[in-house]
Amino acid sequence: MNNSIASAPNQQSQFRQTCSTVWMKCKAFFSGNPPAIIGVSLIMVILLGALFAPILSSHNPDKRVARPHVAPNAEHILGSTRNGRDVFSQVLYGARKTLAVSLFAGIIAMSIAIAVGVTSGYMGGKVDEWMNFATNVFLVFPQLPLLIVLAAFLGQVGSMVIAVLLGFTSWPWGARVIRSQTMAIRNKEFIISAEVMGESKIRIILVEILPNLISIVFGGFLGTVIYAMGAEAALGFLGLGDATEVSWGSMLYWAQVSSSLYTGAWWEMLVPAIALALTGGALALINMSIDQVSNPKLKTGPHLKLWKKMNHETEKRRGLV
């Protein structure tokens, strides 16, 4: 009885503490880091747009709702396509498909990368030799052409098939980075002491190694998402995806088929293109900021501004400026 009463406020304070550390970490991430702020806000806008597509969109993206190639106006704020679809509604719904494919591909790729990289790096020996060989073979093959050919052989494939294909072809880079990081951690004291204490390999991997890989895994995940988005767009543009689905890639395809750029209907092509560009760029900014924060050597901070000021003052005093 007593225990539970005593532990309740304790739990609460622990919760509060966790919250405050998370808050501190967020603050440290964003403070004095404009790229992180820009990247995260852009991604938030895009995610919200995708999430609330049914509410925000003005028309059904699959229906003919306007005359062909209507220029942007009050009714169709981003104009219409050759087939009379509303571009604004399409770009919102397309975000859902494109982001889903990219995220799904990223999750698959990073899962394989973690499995291969950690096993390879932690086990060492023959297991490592073979896994590393497989990783390197995959790494030297040009993945996108491979993907194009696979998609071509399979016929016009749905977006989820593309996501799976992307996931299964883009893991090697992540695996390689995770492997070398795991190898670096493996020889640290805390792993060796856990081994000496007789903890199981699985437990060591899950509890001791994985938490130390979080930033590298997340970085790899964002990188794969950017790559997958580009590949999805490329396959769509080439007409290798399912053109009846609405995604940013298929929007590019229809814009290309209707020669929208030549006929002056730039909005049909440029709207999905810019959506892709902003998403890719924003993700890259976030990725860069994470690297900046997690890599101690890259750290910059307000204290360096103070240093600069002090340095300037002493140099002035010594007559060097």
Place this chain on the structure above:
Amino acid sequence: MSFLLRRLSFYFTAFLIAISFNFLLPRMMPGNPIDALFAAAQGKMDPAQMDAIKEMYGFMDGSFFEQYIAYIQSVFTLDLGPSVLMFPIDVTTVVGMSLPWTMFLALGSLIVALIIGVSIGTYSAYRRDGFFGQFVPPFLAFLSNFPYIVTALLLFYFFGLELELLPLAYTYDPSLAPGFSLEFIGSVAKHAILPMGSMILVGIATWVFNMRNAMINVLGEDYVTMAEAKGLSSYRVMYRYAGRNAILPVATAIAMAIGFSFAGSIMTEVVFNYQGLGNILLKGIMARDYPLIQAILLILVTAVLVANFIADLLYVWLDPRISK
């Protein structure tokens, strides 16, 4: 075994795996592979020709293994038969015509992006707390991570269509005869600016960040401090002592970038209607010219492997600690 021999045997194994994959690909498809593979050729070729090609691809009577051996044979003798799309021209000839242009785009843009990126990276490490170091890398990270296809389309639209500054299609002015004339080379250069430019833009951030991070690591090393203590010029400290070492991890990243660059070339060629492998590949896909598609995949793999080996040679040259 020395480093280069080990790499060579690795590339050879990788090549064999690529051939095997190519061999298995049509056999993994649903339905009868032969029919699928040569559906598009029906009516274009006579039955005797078709049989000959089928045999070349290992689709003959006999065990799976015999078929495999037959396929490998035809690959190593470069005897890949005629293209369906451009019948009766040989697949090898078609690929041979467009490969140089793809190599030109892929490797040319890679080298230019590498040089510019490494310079910017070095300088932004040197000025990491200044405006340049704070502003330029994030800006390039943003710009460089537009998907290949989007960068190509945007450049195509703004510089080609709107401003009409540069040609929108073809590798060179079709009215010119290829040769070593100034006019022809100028035309090739002019036609390469946009496709190459878009690939450089996409490729550059990798090098900026690789070089900047490597440089920041190296700048903390004792040998850089000692070089400074020796009173050497800051130029020499920067480039000979720090840059020389920082370039090593960058060189290892080249291997991966080669594959990306070829992939990028394929996308870009389609947008700018550039007569390289990518363009041919897409046409092949549209015409269901499977022999051609397979040959292109194979030649791409080969090109990437060879380029990788060259990158290895470069690395051996750069790092004396690797046994030759």
Place this chain on the structure above:
Amino acid sequence: MKKPLLEINNLCVDYVSPNGVARAVNNVSLSIAPGETLGIAGESGCGKSTLAFAITRLHKAPALISEGEIIYNGRDILKMTNKELREFRWNDVSIVFQSAMNSLNPVITIGEQLTDVIVAHKRISVKQASIKAKELLTVVGIHGDRLSSFPHQLSGGMRQRVVIAIALALEPKLIIMDEPTTALDVVVEREILNELYDLKEKFGFSILFISHDLSLMGEIADRIGIMYAGNLIEIGDAKTVFNNPSHPYTKGLLASFPTIHGPKERLYGIPGDPVNLLNLPTGCNFQKRCNDCMDICKKDDPILAELNVDYKVACHKF
């Protein structure tokens, strides 16, 4: 006393960290006479290497030489322009860094690393410089053919000899040695130290010897300075500091080292941890670990004051 070669007056070095400004070297004054070997000892983090780095202004952000002056030959090094500084470096003061492994660039031949410093400072062709480089290698006991070797092709001891050869290249008046032998095994350490004596005899340079190893210091230094938490707390002739120190910290430091000769004695460590430079106590920095702590130690900073001629201690006991 002879006119000093190098005079450091009230030198302060700050580290600007995210959590505040830490003073790594606080108000240190000392001088080195021509031909003299001055040893600076102390625990890691006491500021001894920071002090050494300051002499040729090698500090980069976030470190900063905030106060004081370093006078060499009548000129304040801290007031030199970049060009003057570059000419001054190595020509007058050279440095042997802690680890030869890390202070030689792994992808540049030792020949180039030797000749480039000669070419940078003297009007001399590369060819003449490499003849000079060959001589220098021979002086430190390495065959001249080794010029074309890369550092990884040499043993640890040979690498440190190369570093010493580079330090001698311009025949400087002062060589700073920052724990030059810690990375080596005892036998090689002994060899190199003996050689150093001979070279010093031959070239007549001064040495600023930085080490945590007091017994080594007692052997080679003419004078010894002891640093604690950025302060110079005791400085004087080597014999007295080594055999009959005054400051409680120096006593503790000496008691924590085994003596090779003489009877086996119990080793005593110094209780407690070094102070946090960001959170210094009022009064003496050593108060928490000191057995002789008095009331005044908790109020006033002790000042480095002359105890005897040429012997100074910073402690309220004296």
